[in-house]
Amino acid sequence: MRIMAQVAMVMNLDKCIGCHTCSVTCKQVWTNRPGLEYVYFNNVETKPGVGYPRGYEDQDRWRGGWTLDTKGRLQLKAGGRVRRLLQMYYNPDLPSIDDYGEPWTYDYGTVIDAPLGTPNPSAHSISTLTGRGMRIRWGSNFDDDLAGAPEHAPSDPNLAGIEERVRMEFEQVFMFYLPRICEHCLNPSCVASCPSGAMYKRAEDGIVLVDQNRCRGWRFCVSGCPYKKVYFNYKTGKAEKCTFCFPRIEAGQPTICSETCVGRLRYLGLLLYDADAVLGAATTPDPQDLYEAQLSVFLDPEDPAIRAEAARQGIPDDWIEAARRSPVHALAVRHRVALPLHPEFRTLPMVWYIPPLSPVADVVHAEGYDHADPDRVFATIDSLRVPVEYLANLFTAGRAETVRLVLRRLATVRAVMRAVQLGRDPGEDLPRSVGMTAEDVDDLYRLLAIAKYEERY
């Protein structure tokens, strides 16, 4: 057993208001520079939707992440090393600028400097690549809030298998938000893809970085990352990516995106894991088992033996303590309400998501309501608008049962706490039905709802 520590994040999509504050604060601090106009270390996507860059989740097209070869061995989806070597000068899997959208600015000076006689001085869009006037056709968040969804959203790969049930029509409409940063994977395919050895995963905290001195701009990391979270700075010719705000983490501060998250939905914490178990987990044959496999890699910091071994292997005491009070551990491992994004990419991503609840699909006939009993105010999970299968395609490689259990746990917290606040007996049955105790419910409520600063980070 080789114990390593990893800083990880949980985002509670059930709380995400889609405000994009995280994108802006991140942008201002890290990528507000020439060459990175189109770059969002942190971005927020509307689901259903094609994401940024357009359609990045479709690995049949981009060939990012890992796959298993015919013998069940892990291999980069883009192919073996030799094949990639042969394609050094022609990488067919790179997104084009149209997939990101041509970056733009405006001729702002016009508004002040317009000569006398100019009718209504008004700035208009110009390309930051060419400096010429341009028509804006795509961008990092062009499909926010289902904008253009009837045209674009049908190509959302997560709709695979449920296209018939999810038509882009008003009567069936649903949406939620998916904020994304680099996953800082346990098994990062970007790192494995880099021909220059410029990418690395830090030993102490697992943060994945691009060495700006060593990067040669091959951009295999860009194509190798199935989340498309490595970007190319077209001014410096180097790759750049989310740093998990390591200069802040090192100073004991949360990442910018976390601290400025006004929905208070981000949690940061340390996880201990067995580095020797990573390969085994990543090569789990059935993609639907990858979630459980990844959980099996994590070590229980409450186990004295693990703590002793961690200390022996040189992990500092305060890090071990941090792992014990890690909200990420609590949400992902103990309560099992946070799930990894696209485990089927086999990178063992370390940004986890609590899936969202949603309005009932049918306000009259939703299961669980009783028109004669106004005290039954919540419908059952299967009545909700967002199809569980859609969420399963995002978070469990399609295993709906796992998502359903998470949503039921959230619903259980709500039902129990409603009873408590209205002075009714919540009973034990409901928590038990989702494998929780009353104490679990209370702890989870505290984490989800009260969520004090010092308990989020």
Next chain:
Amino acid sequence: MAEPLAPLLPGGEPVESLLRAAQFFTVGTPSTDYREVHREDGREAEEFYRERWRHDKVVRSTHGVNCTGSCSWKVYVKDGIITWETQQVDYPSIGADSPEYEPRGCPRGAAFSWYTYSPSRVRYPYVRGPLLELWREARERLGDPVEAWAEITGDPERAARYKNARGKGGFVRSSWSEVSELIAAAHVHTIKTYGPDRVAGFSPIPGMSLVSYAVGTRFLSLIGGTILSFYDWYADLPLASPQVYGDQTDVPESGDWWNASYLMIWGTNLPITRTPDAHFMTEARYRGQKVVVVSPDYSDHTKFADDWLAARPGTDGALAMAMGHVVLSEFFRDRQVPYFTDYVKTYTDLPLLVTLAERGDAYVPDRFLTAADLGDASEGAAHKMVLLDAADGTPKVPGGSLGFRFGEEGKGRWNLDLGGIDPVLTLYGGHTEAVPVDLPRFDVGPTEGGSAVRRGVPVTRVAGRLVTTVFDLVMAHYAVRRDGLPGEWPAGYDDPEPYTPAWQEKITSVPAAAAARVAREFARNAETSEGRSMICMGGGTNQWCHSDQTYRAFLTLIMLCGCQGVNGGGWAHYVGQEKIRPLTGWAHLAFALDWQRPARQMAATPYWYMHTDQWRYETFGAGELASPLGRGLFAGRSFADCVALAQRLGWTSAQPAFDRNPLDLADEAARAGRPVGDHIVDELRSGRLRFAAEDPDDPRNFPRVLTLWRANLFGSSGKGMEYFMRHLLGADDAVRAAESPPSVRPAEVTWRDEAPRAKLDLLVTLDFRMTGTCTYSDVVLPAATWYEKYDLSTTDMHPFIHSFNPAIAPPWEARSDFETFATIAREVSRLGAVHLGTRTDVVAAPLMHDTPDELAQPGGRVLDWKAGECEPVPGVTMPKLITVERDYGAIADKLAALGPLVDTLGTATKGISWVPAAAVEQLGQDNGRVRAGAGDGRPSLARDVHMAEAIMTLSCSTNGQVAAQAWEALRERTGVSFADLARESAGRRITFADTQVQPRTVFASPEWSGIETGGRRYSPFVLNVERKKPWHTLSGRMHFFLDHDWLVEYGEMLPNYRPPLNYARLFGPQGIEEENRPEVTVRYLTPHSKWSIHSEYQDNLHMLRLFRGGPVIWMSDRDAAKIDVADNDWIEAYNRNGVVVCRAVVTHRMPEGTAFMYHAKDRNLMTPQSEISGWPGGADNSLTRVLVKPTHMIGGYGQLSFAFNYYGPAGFQRDELAVIRRRSQEVRF
């Protein structure tokens, strides 16, 4: 420590051999299985990012933008340059079992620092070339700046030369000294020639930067200028609030949502419009809160609903009426809930008696029965309501009504303690007689006035009058059948008659069963939680012509279920609302009440309606909206006539007041040796003098000088923008409407055949960015940003007060608003001393709310002195006429010193007053004292921080000693002790320095109605409920019933559903209808933008890149298909008011027939030429126009009395339609 681990590669023997061979790619030590390579070097590059993060200092500031966020931010500075900002997280805790307020902020605020160095930052004072040339020439030649201004504006040719250039570029850099003299000359000339009330200023929402607002209005108040309201103009003021509660708006802080166990979100998109607060809603769900969203589209907040009720836009009132029907049926008729019954008996007007009047073969509700009707001749008897005591069935006069509020006899009796009376709620059961009553309905009928429905009520006779209770009227009105009563009643919920669930389904499309279930759940939740059901409401339901009615239907649910004045319950109105927590100090400074009283405060909607000549384009009169049950009071009257009448009767403010300079009126009276009031009454009576509103197109009545600060009037709030362009500015415009035909022109307001253009002589705008208002201004002054000045910020969304602080000094030639107005004041004083000296001004002041003026017109009857229906008596039947001495040489001195009236007349708030002697003394010590000049010896207000300190020292919310004085004043009137509330803040004071350290929690205060003592969340009217302090209404209770003549005429005595105005019928088809050019007519809504706060940030590069980089219209895929529009296509949207050119967002989240354009899309960005108008294609307000709903101008009667931003016509815009067509995809800018 560095031990990089990379890269992980496929395992297995063949790969391993390859890996060994491939090590030239990655130097380092491979792991034993060759899947990892460990390297010790390579970490130097991390320095790049560490260096990026490093900074020199962090400064606390915030954003003075009209969003109610009031978020405290960390502004980072590196090498003297502002780099970025992140949210502060140091708000005081609000308790262990609650989420906290950290972090507060949103993407817009996070992008603010971009403006500091943006290419469109206003760096210098600018004047448009033609004006500057004229000015320099005349100034040089004449020597006297005032004479120079007189000459330029007095010569039509010269005036046209610079006015015609408005909005057409050509700005030239000037200097502060030159431009401030020009501005001062315009002020002095206008005051001298036309009157100080022809100088106007507009700035909204003081709470977002208290000092910056106050310094400008203080300057205007000192010179006698007109200060324009904003809350009503924005259509954010919920008129139902003054109507029902007698308060402008008083709502819970967002932390109180946490206490709600049932939350309906009805017209306010919390994630977008209350971004930093929304988390309390998402988190309360885990505490078991149920969330219901009523929204026409699947919006950001719909995501959080348990139930989404997709009511059609503007039909919310119908849904609310049906819910009221369910609640009354199930919780008041079928069974009674003691909590509800006790609540409505004590805190609402439901048990009060109302007289019935015969009308044809039935009755109509008439008036509240009053003590005067019982023969009581005591003080205030006509304003004391009556109820029946269940004990003996006799009429009783409970305390708390307006009749007890101001007189000597009412001292100690103005409270809601029933003192053993058990009010009779319903006569039903004990009645011997029942009569049919006719009640208005608006869902059917040939005009906007709708039709009538006949129901019945139990009655009795009191003092010879036929009466019933408000409750019985409400039951009849809501169609809650009770056996044996006459009239027509629906058979059940499924009977599609008003106001059943089935009835509303036809109108709203919300399934009847869902409407009934939600209503039932809402009430049941309130029953079990004792009132913790809450409705968040806002622009989506508040910006319609008849939103006051819609809101009253919402508030019915709140009041019936005992939710108001309960933590976690009640109404939560969130659009444009704010809370200037240190209200008293702020108000006295902002309106210079320390030097002279009153200030000229004006309701902006009628002001702009008249002065931008929107009144000239009506196709129907005010009678169109009147109920057939009315008496024809509006027959033949135009909306402009109603404005003139309401001003003449002293109901609403009239500024400018007369068609003569008020300084001259005072001089005339002085020469005649008569009181000014007598002189004016005589002149009016003789017809020699007229109210300005009776002839708005007379050049003597034009607004002449307008200053805008903290505002973007044309780019944001200027509804009817194209009319502003045409008539106020004389710029090019895209108005397509024809003027009113003679048949619908005003009966009384003078119609001039040629409509004036370019009324305004000078438009000055202070801003830090070149907005669409700046580009149309004559003078643009460079303002400091929010990171470059000191100020204060408060909101009602949280209980804290915190500060702005400069991260850097104002760069280039920028100045803070405080410095700018001080500069202008000095120049005005210099020129004023010469040209004006000391003059007597006469202010026509309306009958004011929270003063004895509320008693002026008992019974709410319209008596027009001009028609001979009564005598013209200032302060009773017409405006008060108050003289004010103005020393125009001392304006700057007075601006910078706290005047003496706070020591003599004292300070007042909401009807109570006290003399803050100790606070003034304290302030003199803190700020120092002025030496010499008009303010000699007075506490200094020379600096912005002085003013901030003065605001806090004089206010109850921030100075415990002042709070104690105010609580005592309130005790004296109510007879109720508040000593316990005063105790917690005794001896405590929040200073400006405190706010620089951390946001500070304000104290419980009689300026407001919550009880924050003991760490409670702010919830409005808790004070009223828990301490039985009356509401500021006629009855002292919350009102279901209103009995003013004009409300009766409009059929609005009780809450009701009034549909959106039928513009298709009233204005006819507005399409161009060219062949082969498909068009679609849609409901045109202008909700708040996701990417900006009004027009702020809509030009910010960071925000523009986050979506589509410019204005768009959201439309349904079904509508888009009809006109062959694909997503992102360029389109034109137009109607009679103007044209907009933008791109289309095509989506299935929008319902068919409705389109959104985010409001405040300024025309300074991405506004190409229109195919239809040939002129650049406008902004969202190019398609809007205001109409003045006459009932919003009622005055002189209880809570229906004027106060600034409290009661005034809403500038609503959501009833509008637009025609959309695809246009050429080639656009030109």
